[in-house]
Amino acid sequence: MYTFPVVLKACSKVLKIGEGRQFHGVVVKVGLVFDLYVSNALVHFYSCCGDCDYSRNLFDEMPVRDVVSWTSLISGFVRAGLFREAVMVFSKMEVEPNVGTLVSVLVGCGRIGDYGLGRAVHGLIFKREFEVRLMLGNALMDMYVKCTRLDEAKQVFCELQERDIISWTCIISGLVQCKHPKEALEFFHDMQVSGVEPDKVTLSSVFSACASLGAIDYGRWVHEYVDRHGIEWDAHIGTSMVDMYAKCGSVEMALCTFHRMHHRNVFTWNALLGGLAMHGHGKEALGHFKQMLNGGVRPNEVTFLAILTACCHNGLVDEGSQQFNQMIQVYNLIPGIEHYGCMIDLLCRAGFLDEAQKLVKFMPMQPDVFILGALLSACKACGDVETSRNILSHLLQLDSDDSGVYVLLSNIFVSNNRWEDAAMVRRVMKAKGIKKFPGSSVIEIDGKTHEFMVGNSNNPQQEDVHLLLNSLAKQVYLDGRIWNPVTAEKYNS
DNA sequence: GTAGGGTTAG
The missing domain is CATH 1.25.40 (Serine Threonine Protein Phosphatase 5, Tetratricopeptide repeat)
Incomplete structure (x- = not known):
């Protein structure tokens, strides 16, 4: 008789929806008594399936409900990703929760970033003098982490009597x-x-x-x-x-690792495509994207961000526009501000400032600092002071504290002898308390990290560094003249 | 019935 809940539990664990339902039907036919044990298993099974209404109905119809019934419903909703529902059930609980309930609701709080309720649960744990052992401590810590309250997470970690692999x-x-x-x-x-x-x-x-x-x-x-x-x-x-090798600059090792993998999904492809795009391997990124589609992996928003970045870094305006359209029309994905940002950056870098501005007007959201920065860079390249002034008014509305765009704007005015405008930008920066922080970069050689700051001359190889930098800058300039689709025509003919 | 992980414009 008690095989039923055991089998249902197994179905809940691996989410065998069809088999669980079939089993349920058989048991109804046979006329098994639905006692607390059986009902709890059923509630948990259907909530794990994400069947909100059905599991709730079953739960409501139960003549008696114990703490396991409540926890079954809450933990099931958490497993199904229905975090708000889980938290709502907890707030209506009519019996005293136990450790299992608290662990489940803490996961729910973390996933929806409900710091207030998470803290209240922590308070309850304290008030009821629950012993914060491994499981509860780990769940608490994770809740604080997901609510980006690192100090509180660290405090829970420090107070733990014992720590297992999950705590660490x-x-x-x-x-x-x-x-x-x-x-x-x-x-x-x-x-x-x-x-x-x-x-x-x-x-x-x-x-x-x-x-x-x-x-x-x-x-x-x-x-x-x-x-x-x-x-x-x-x-x-x-x-x-794959992402580690790509971000550390070793595209070769990223590719090698990617090909060694037996289980790849959209995340894996995104890491690879993003890495290729970041390092200017636009054609390779597009080639791999094709392979991804041929393999039946459905791209998501992050995939298209990588693809648009690839087009942007390689001046592939037509390809980028096509992919942007494909994203919307073929894959029903809604572009976010970052996708519009990429397209605008792509148009700006290729010299199509007018088209870029049209897209800014067309997009359903206000431009952010990134987009204004892209437009400003384009204005700087073609010496468009009037558009720059226009952008300044957008910038003021944004109330951003990003120093980069203001400095860029000021430089545009200076190089066009608009001294008054430049002074005005500086005044705005001063009034808003925006300071320009010195840039720095970090590299690692033989396991040792070296940081380079702007204006810092402590490096013993300072002169060699500058010599190499100058020759690289020259090379980049020459390559850029050939590559840039706008200027390329001029230099090739 | 109960805790942890990966990809996001420059």
Whole structure:
């Protein structure tokens, strides 16, 4: 008699919707008594399937409901990605929650970024004197991470009596997600010292940290670690590895890793296409995109962002426009501001300032700093002071504190002898408290990071660096003259 | 019934 809930549980776990339903039908036919145990399993199964109404009806019709019934519904909704529904059920709960309930609702809070409710749950844990052991502590930490409250996540981590691989992974991935990759690697080091061995989940976050830092030597070491310890490659770890090599500038290794993978999905393709696009391999990106489509992988918004970037970096105006249309008409994807930004940047770089401005007027949202910056760069290239002044008014409406666009604007006015306009821009910057932070870049050689700041002359090879830089600039200028579709005609004929 | 990971314009 109790085989039914056990089988249903198995169906819920691997989400065998058809089989679960069929099984349910058989049991109704046989006339099995729907006691609490059976009903709870059914509620959980249908909520896991995302069948909101049906699972709720079953739940409402139950003559008696215990804490497991409530938790079944909440955790099922969480599994189905119905986080708001899960949180709503929790707020209407009529019995005392237990650890299982709290863990589930914390996941829900994290996924919808409901920091208020997450904190309230933490308060409840404190008030009811629940012991914050591994599972609850890890769930709390992850909730704070997902709500980007790193300090609170770290505090929970510090207060944990014991830490397992999930505790460490939570804090490491949290730091990576919140753009603190250096600190993430420090925690990764502490984790190894503490004797907890990382697994593929931990290591995919570590690859992401390396990608943000451009730490290719560290990334290579992690790659070796994966191979040495026989850690299984899945789509997640493979994708972060491809992304790491791409962001660290090794397109070759990114491609090599990509081809070694057995399980690829749209994320993997996006990492590769983005890497190729970033490094100016536009044709290769388009070629791989074709392969992706032929393989039956459906592109998403991120894919098209990579493709449009590829077109932008290679001056492929027609191709970019076609892909932009295809995105909307063939794949029913709605372009975001970043897609419009890419198209506008593409048009600007190719010298089509008018078309770019038309697109700005056409798009359904206000231009952001990125777009205004692209337009300004185009204005600078063709010395269009009037359009620049126009853009200034947009910029003031945005209330942005990005110094780059203001400096660019000021430079345009200066190079066109519009001293009063330039002074006005500087006054606006001063009034808004916008400061220009010195630029810096970081590279890693033999595992050691070197930072270069603007105006810093501490480097012993300063002169050699400048000599090489000058010759590179010359080369770029010459190549640019041949490449640029607008000027190319002039120089080729 | 209960915790962790990957891709996003410059």
